Amino acid sequence: xxxxxxxxxxxxxxxxxxxxxxxxxxxxxxxxxxxxxxxxxxxxxxxxxxxxxxxxxxxxxxxxxxxxxxxxxxxxxxxxxxxxxxxxxxxxxxxxxxxxxxxxxxxxxxxxxxxxxxxxxxxxxxxxxxxxxxxxxxxxxxxxxxxxxxxxxxxxxxxxxxxxxxxxxxxxxxxxxxxxxxxxxxxxxxxxxxx
Amino acid sequence: xxxxxxxxxxxxxxxxxxxxxxxxxxxxxxxxxxxxxxxxxxxxxxxxxxxxxxxxxxxxxxxxxxxxxxxxxxxxxxxxxxxxxxxxxxxxxxxxxxxxxxxxxxxxxxxxxxxxxxxxxxxxxxxxxxxxxxxxxxxxxxxxxxxxxxxxxxxxxxxxxxxxxxxxxxxxxxxxxxxxxxxxxxxxxxxxxxx
Numbered sequence: 337x338x339x340x341x342x343x344x345x346x347x348x349x350x351x352x353x354x355x356x357x358x359x360x361x362x363x364x365x366x367x368x369x370x371x372x373x374x375x376x377x378x379x380x381x382x383x384x385x386x387x388x389x390x391x392x393x394x395x396x397x398x399x400x401x402x403x404x405x406x407x408x409x410x411x412x413x414x415x416x417x418x419x420x421x422x423x424x425x426x427x428x429x430x431x432x433x434x435x436x437x438x439x440x441x442x443x444x445x446x447x448x449x450x451x452x453x454x455x456x457x458x459x460x461x462x463x464x465x466x467x468x469x470x471x472x473x474x475x476x477x478x479x480x481x482x483x484x485x486x487x488x489x490x491x492x493x494x495x496x497x498x499x500x501x502x503x504x505x506x507x508x509x510x511x512x513x514x515x516x517x518x519x520x521x522x523x524x525x526x527x528x529x530x531x
Numbered sequence: 532x533x534x535x536x537x538x539x540x541x542x543x544x545x546x547x548x549x550x551x552x553x554x555x556x557x558x559x560x561x562x563x564x565x566x567x568x569x570x571x572x573x574x575x576x577x578x579x580x581x582x583x584x585x586x587x588x589x590x591x592x593x594x595x596x597x598x599x600x601x602x603x604x605x606x607x608x609x610x611x612x613x614x615x616x617x618x619x620x621x622x623x624x625x626x627x628x629x630x631x632x633x634x635x636x637x638x639x640x641x642x643x644x645x646x647x648x649x650x651x652x653x654x655x656x657x658x659x660x661x662x663x664x665x666x667x668x669x670x671x672x673x674x675x676x677x678x679x680x681x682x683x684x685x686x687x688x689x690x691x692x693x694x695x696x697x698x699x700x701x702x703x704x705x706x707x708x709x710x711x712x713x714x715x716x717x718x719x720x721x722x723x724x725x726x
Binding site for chain 1: 546619
């Protein structure tokens with residue numbers, strides 16, 4: 337007997353929508369709109385939770401890898417949108433450290449501020465910048481637990497050389513969370529009653 | 532074009548050593564010794580970093596899934612030993628939440644206290660108990676960055692219904708970290724000079 341292999345891939349519609357894309361997304365808003373569109377479409381197509389993210393080339397503003405939350409379909413609590421995007425970016429670029437020599441500087445854009453797990457993962461990923469839409473408290477308001485994060489987490493990342501930009505298209509990002517809740521979407525949190 | 536699939540599996544020696552195993556590990560020390568043995572052998576066989584973990588059935592004390600750090604060979608900064616063990620346990624049991632109904636209560640045993648990312652992941656995994664060997668400061672002392680964790684993280688987990696047991700076979704766990712450092716093992720941390 338052996339232990340199982342673990343594998344995942346993006347929902348097919350993400351490949352169809354973005355797999356050929358080489359155009360730049362020059363502004364923070366354009367890059368965030370992509371992350372938000374991924375979150376929205378992930379819910380509409382019932383392929384996961386209301387969260388989207390993407391790793392971009394920080395200087396050329398081109399997409400390296402997108403991510404959506406696929407926790408439920410993939411049976412894996414780690415597959416938040418940010419983790420999916422960072423894992424795939426490391427596969428695309430062929431290194432476990434996106435800050436390795438000869439790689440482009442990388443930026444992670446996420447429709448909602450990272451939870452405690454994703455925040456820790458950002459620190460190991462090698463990205464140089466984190467761009468966030470909705471805030472922690474927006475996610476908490478609809479019942480998603482963000483975990484115990486250090487209250488000064490943006491400063492902690494800055495101390496590690498990772499720039500943090502917040503509140504980009506926050507209202508639009510929040511509207512996706514709100515629509516998910518109003519549509520009766522599942523809010524899963526271990527060891528507690530779903531809301 | 533499509534984005535890559537991501538997949539990993541345990542080093543073959545882990546399957547060979549543990550794939551057939553159904554015996555119980557009745558004491559904390561026996562379970563920790565397995566996690567430490569995984570850490571030690573992972574270094575000796577050059578299949579990854581000096582960290583081992585395992586998810587056990589909390590009542591029967593049988594192994595559900597082991598984990599070792601395979602960040603470098605798998606090109607993925609998320610593949611710490613704890614993440615590997617929790618991801619595989621969720622695959623073995625067929626659910627993203629190890630606290631789901633009809634599943635056995637689960638315990639995560641780790642040779643070193645979880646970093647910020649793994650700590651967050653513990654909260655979403657559904658495990659009911661976390662058992663730790665070496666402390667944060669032991670890992671920091673040999674140059675591994677644990678990330679920014681809330682100082683009262685054991686209390687935070689307890690508030691989420693996850694029991695935390697620390698310092699099980701701590702000296703033995705530390706000896707693996709120390710041997711790794713003395714053997715010139717790579718200590719990788721993004722955005723900073725390796726020690």
